[in-house]
Amino acid sequence: xxxxxxxxxxxxxxxxALALATIYPLVFTANVAMKTRRDYILDRFSPTDSLRWDNIxxxxxxxxxxxxxxxxxxxxxxxxxxxxxxxxxxxxxxxQLRFRGSSVIFLGCLAGLFIPFQVIMVPLTRIMxxxxxxxxxxxxxxxxxAQFLPFTIFLMTSHYRTIPAEIxxxxxxxxxxxxxxxxxxxxxxxxxxxxxxxxxxxxxCWNDVxxxxxMMPSPEHRTLMIGVNSLRGQYSDDIPxxxxxxxxxxxxxxxxxxxxxxxxxxGVTAGSTKG
Amino acid sequence: MVxxxxxxxxxxxxxxxxxxxxxxxxxxxxxxxxxxxxxPYVLVAPAVLIIVLLRLWPLVLGVNFSFTxxxxxxxxxxxLSNYLELAADPLFHTSLRNVGLLVLLLPVAVAIPGLLATxxxxxxPGHRVYRSVYFFPAVLSPVIVGAIxxxxxxxxxxxxxxLGAIGVGPVDWLGDPGISMFTVVGVHVWATFGMxxxxxxxxxxxxxxxxxxxxxxxxxxxxQVIWHVIIPSLTRTIQFVFVTTMIGMLTSMFGLLFVMTSGxxxxxxxxxxxxxxxxxxxxxxxxxxxxxxxxxxxxxxxxGLLQITLLRRTGRQD
Numbered sequence: 001x002x003x004x005x006x007x008x009x010x011x012x013x014x015x016x017a018l019a020l021a022t023i024y025p026l027v028f029t030a031n032v033a034m035k036t037r038r039d040y041i042l043d044r045f046s047p048t049d050s051l052r053w054d055n056i057x058x059x060x061x062x063x064x065x066x067x068x069x070x071x072x073x074x075x076x077x078x079x080x081x082x083x084x085x086x087x088x089x090x091x092x093x094x095x096q097l098r099f100r101g102s103s104v105i106f107l108g109c110l111a112g113l114f115i116p117f118q119v120i121m122v123p124l125t126r127i128m129x130x131x132x133x134x135x136x137x138x139x140x141x142x143x144x145x146a147q148f149l150p151f152t153i154f155l156m157t158s159h160y161r162t163i164p165a166e167i168x169x170x171x172x173x174x175x176x177x178x179x180x181x182x183x184x185x186x187x188x189x190x191x192x193x194x195x196x197x198x199x200x201x202x203x204x205c206w207n208d209v210x211x212x213x214x215m216m217p218s219p220e221h222r223t224l225m226i227g228v229n230s231l232r233g234q235y236s237d238d239i240p241x242x243x244x245x246x247x248x249x250x251x252x253x254x255x256x257x258x259x260x261x262x263x264x265x266x267g268v269t270a271g272s273t274k275g
Numbered sequence: 276m277v278x279x280x281x282x283x284x285x286x287x288x289x290x291x292x293x294x295x296x297x298x299x300x301x302x303x304x305x306x307x308x309x310x311x312x313x314x315p316y317v318l319v320a321p322a323v324l325i326i327v328l329l330r331l332w333p334l335v336l337g338v339n340f341s342f343t344x345x346x347x348x349x350x351x352x353x354x355l356s357n358y359l360e361l362a363a364d365p366l367f368h369t370s371l372r373n374v375g376l377l378v379l380l381l382p383v384a385v386a387i388p389g390l391l392a393t394x395x396x397x398x399x400p401g402h403r404v405y406r407s408v409y410f411f412p413a414v415l416s417p418v419i420v421g422a423i424x425x426x427x428x429x430x431x432x433x434x435x436x437x438l439g440a441i442g443v444g445p446v447d448w449l450g451d452p453g454i455s456m457f458t459v460v461g462v463h464v465w466a467t468f469g470m471x472x473x474x475x476x477x478x479x480x481x482x483x484x485x486x487x488x489x490x491x492x493x494x495x496x497x498x499q500v501i502w503h504v505i506i507p508s509l510t511r512t513i514q515f516v517f518v519t520t521m522i523g524m525l526t527s528m529f530g531l532l533f534v535m536t537s538g539x540x541x542x543x544x545x546x547x548x549x550x551x552x553x554x555x556x557x558x559x560x561x562x563x564x565x566x567x568x569x570x571x572x573x574x575x576x577x578x579g580l581l582q583i584t585l586l587r588r589t590g591r592q593d
Contacts, residue, residue: 011394012401018391019408022465025423028433032426045433086322093318105319112330116526118548119572120333122555122565123340127333146329149322177307178314207416209530210552225418229534232422239426246422250415257414261407264414268470269477 033243040240055244065248068227076205079144083152083201084194091156092186096168112150125214140215144205152197159193199260200267224249341566357566370545377524384520388468392475410469417530420466452543459531459544471516478512517582547571
């Protein structure tokens with residue numbers, strides 16, 4: 001069908017342009033990060049003449065990105081581990097075990113999914129402050145767990161629903177306790193979903209701005225994203241170093257994307273086809 | 276993959292009740308059985324505790340809080356005065372007007388990824404590459420996106436340079452109150468359309484290809500195929516994208532505002548979430564902020580429900 005083939009090629013042109021518009025801003029930033037300040041002022045567009053790592057080093061040590069990076073790493077690791085543990089436990093119980101109140105509990109988790117953080121941020125900050133958790137690692141970890149747990153439970157429950165009840169039955173007949181079933185059957189069978197949810201939770205926590213802004217007020221506790229923003233004022237006349245800071249914050253996520261694109265997409269679409 | 280679970284573990288409780296379903300009929304009195312009956316509750320308890328204490332309870336607390344005063348009046352009931360103050364605050368007006376703008380721009384933000392997904396599904400040359408390229412900004416933090424676009428949109432930045440090359444004068448993307456909100460929304464769409472695109476593609480993969488083939492055999496044009504085959508079969512996906520995109524616009528633009536405009540120029544890029552943060556953190560008006568939170572929640576509920584009924588109705592007409 002020649003008409004349709006033509007239409008495809010016509011569509012290909014704006015699509016290629018859009019792809020360029022998607023990539024270019026990051027390429028531009030990476031390029032600027034490699035330039036000297038002088039090069040940047042003279043000509044910010046030309047490709048850098050050499051790969052220069054001074055700016056990256058300056059951003060990493062001089063601007064304290066190393067500290068922010070470590071903060072983010074600690075908080076996100078603990079938060080994601082907790083999310084996966086609690087999410088898979090609840091998901092298993094809600095999908096495979098029948099007990100009084102299970103549907104109410106599931107609905108409660110769903111309700112949690114539909115409460116945006118902005119709506120509860122004032123009272124939540126107050127609760128955290130009253131418990132002495134503001135400006136502590138456990139406080140931010142707990143805030144992240146609370147924020148993303150409903151989503152994690154939802155995805156784990158819908159994953160565990162696909163596991164036939166016979167498997168659990170058989171394991172029970174073999175003498176496993178409920179906890180044994182969880183540990184020996186459900187955790188191993190949940191790995192694909194745990195991976196996909198875990199990556200998404202990692203992205204959510206790593207990329208968060210508002211929660212860490214509220215929970216970690218002091219400069220030495222800043223997470224990476226808040227740290228990047230603080231570079232803006234500090235290096236307003238040294239754009240290459242600022243761009244380096246942006247690059248440092250973006251690289252882990254880009255790595256994750258390059259290697260695990262499939263799982264990320266699966267997680268994003270899970271709610272649209274199931275549920 | 277499934278090894279015969281626990282086969283090596285011939286404990287004393289092998290002859291327990293059959294199956295995992297906690298039959299209400301069988302009620303063994305042994306201690307093990309009670310532990311087993313409690314097990315589901317133990318499994319969900321930590322999650323329930325966290326969700327109730329840190330998500331549901333704050334919602335109640337916040338609504339309650341919005342009827343009390345700030346500062347000296349902390350804790351004392353003040354009736355509707357916070358809401359009256361919101362109603363009179365031009366900054367809050369702007370933030371609500373901007374929500375209206377987002378709702379108006381929503382169809383565009385849904386149509387762009389929808390159209391792109393259609394072309395990718397129809398195997399435009401290079402479709403494999405486009406999918407991964409378009410999706411990648413979706414994993415970047417709003418802070419990173421905002422920082423990158425601060426560079427891109429600078430007065431002598433790349434975008435103005437490109438426009439200058441075709442003879443369009445430099446635009447003050449973030450400094451002009453009439454333009455800045457559109458700029459921020461544009462950047463948000465740039466950063467998130469890949470998300471909706473992937474959802475659309477997942478919807479396409481459930482599409483019945485025989486319908487498409489039939490339409491093709493009947494000589495339907497591309498427009499007819501999109502309008503009469505693709506859109507009706509994807510109502511569920513389209514609904515999902517509409518609702519999630521709306522939620523995204525109303526709740527995840529804080530990072531961009533924080534980095535790119537700080538609500539300015541002249542308060543033109545205020546959104547409720549930024550207003551809430553500003554009142555709580557900068558102005559020390561938590562009760563007023565709570566009132567704004569409550570309004571935001573109601574707005575989101577109304578918009579969400581409206582969308583669903585509206586889309587249901589159009590879905591039925593087809």
